[in-house]
Amino acid sequence: MEFETRAIHEGQQSDPQTGAVIVPIYLTSTYEQEAIGKHKGYEYSRTGNPTRTALEEALASIENGKFGLAFASGLAATTTVLSILKNGDHIVAGDDLYGGTYRLLEKVVKNWGVTTSYVDIDNIADFETAIQPNTKLIWIETPTNPLLKIIDIAALANIARKNNIILVVDNTFASPYFQTPLDLGADIVVHSTTKYLGGHSDIIGGAVITSNEQLYTELKFYQNAIGAIPSPFDSWLVLRGIKTLAVRMREHEKNALFLAEFLEKHPKIERIYYPGLSSHEQHKLAKEQMSGFGGMISLELKGGFAEVERFASRLKLFLLAESLGGVESLLCYPTKMTHGSLPEAERLQRGIKDNLVRLSVGIEHQQDLQADLENALA
Numbered sequence: 001m002e003f004e005t006r007a008i009h010e011g012q013q014s015d016p017q018t019g020a021v022i023v024p025i026y027l028t029s030t031y032e033q034e035a036i037g038k039h040k041g042y043e044y045s046r047t048g049n050p051t052r053t054a055l056e057e058a059l060a061s062i063e064n065g066k067f068g069l070a071f072a073s074g075l076a077a078t079t080t081v082l083s084i085l086k087n088g089d090h091i092v093a094g095d096d097l098y099g100g101t102y103r104l105l106e107k108v109v110k111n112w113g114v115t116t117s118y119v120d121i122d123n124i125a126d127f128e129t130a131i132q133p134n135t136k137l138i139w140i141e142t143p144t145n146p147l148l149k150i151i152d153i154a155a156l157a158n159i160a161r162k163n164n165i166i167l168v169v170d171n172t173f174a175s176p177y178f179q180t181p182l183d184l185g186a187d188i189v190v191h192s193t194t195k196y197l198g199g200h201s202d203i204i205g206g207a208v209i210t211s212n213e214q215l216y217t218e219l220k221f222y223q224n225a226i227g228a229i230p231s232p233f234d235s236w237l238v239l240r241g242i243k244t245l246a247v248r249m250r251e252h253e254k255n256a257l258f259l260a261e262f263l264e265k266h267p268k269i270e271r272i273y274y275p276g277l278s279s280h281e282q283h284k285l286a287k288e289q290m291s292g293f294g295g296m297i298s299l300e301l302k303g304g305f306a307e308v309e310r311f312a313s314r315l316k317l318f319l320l321a322e323s324l325g326g327v328e329s330l331l332c333y334p335t336k337m338t339h340g341s342l343p344e345a346e347r348l349q350r351g352i353k354d355n356l357v358r359l360s361v362g363i364e365h366q367q368d369l370q371a372d373l374e375n376a377l378a
């Protein structure tokens with residue numbers, strides 16, 4: 001079955017008891033057992049809940065994976081994946097990462113005795129050079145945040161496989177509609193379902209998908225042992241979001257491409273980052289490994305912080321807010337917002353300048369969005 005159909009039907013059979021077409025929100029913490037050790041597959045809702053099961057099956061299906069796990073946030077999903085590492089292990093990570101992932105690695109995971117080396121993602125060979133005898137995991141995002149660079153997942157998967165290392169791809173920016181890293185050889189996919197999968201800026205959630213049964217068993221153990229699970233209501237909202245993911249992503253992309261082409265020619269824009277533009281450095285690679293380019297645009301305004309401030313304050317439709325992937329358009333200033341936890345030198349070295357702005361293009365009418373940008377730039 002095709003993506004759109006699976007997103008609506010996988011894991012979402014009508015309720016056998018009532019015929020309800022939509023999976024109910026099972027607000028229950030526990031389940032009556034017929035006899036000691038005899039139950040219907042559910043014992044306690046941290047371990048398993050039918051609404052969450054439906055979501056986890058849908059997540060696995062849309063990522064072309066075998067197993068899905070849902071979490072209370074993207075960082076809860078990330079923390080649970082990193083829990084498979086032990087004192088003395090080493091991670092190789094791309095250097096253009098979600099700020100919260102960097103903070104987790106440096107301020108939390110490091111205290112477990114697990115260290116991370118950051119690699120300049122522009123050179124894939126650097127990942128191999130950074131591998132140590134104790135390297136257990138490679139962690140990347142692609143497209144990256146906020147510079148929207150593209151990493152060759154298949155090439156990196158080869159390096160990981162050769163060295164017996166787990167490759168994790170945070171697929172939040174592309175969404176499974178445009179990119180399925182497991183098909184390209186990744187071992188684990190992570191999502192912040194807060195973003196495109198939820199799609200309506202009304203929940204915080206996370207997901208992990210894999211086709212490796214051994215990894216799944218381990219991750220399922222940690223999901224239950226750590227307990228960072230989503231509520232049945234939040235699970236239901238993400239499931240509801242997934243049903244319309246395909247149509248939303250097509251609109252996000254259409255609008256983003258339209259605005260990127262407009263902004264690229266605008267005299268007040270110094271530089272634009274959108275993988276769908278032929279001027280993007282890795283446009284060819286993006287075309288090969290993605291089926292679309294998504295709804296995120298980053299740009300550098302001519303000038304500095306003062307110009308960014310004026311631009312942001314004059315926008316009416318693009319709301320100044322963290323996050324992305326909702327139906328409404330948002331503007332984020334990475335330097336002070338999503339990447340505020342990065343030390344300044346580190347931030348500048350990663351190319352996140354004071355005039356960089358990130359847009360999450362929503363699904364409003366493209367003419368209105370263009371007029372909003374045009375007005376604020378003028």
Ligand SMILES: *Cc1c(COP(=O)(O)O)cnc(C)c1O
Pocket residue numbers: 073074075076098100101141145170172173191192193194195204205206
């Ligand atoms: C938002 C985000 C996260 C963290 O997810 P939360 O749901 O906020 O915990 C991780 N990775 C990426 C790429 C994100 O955009």
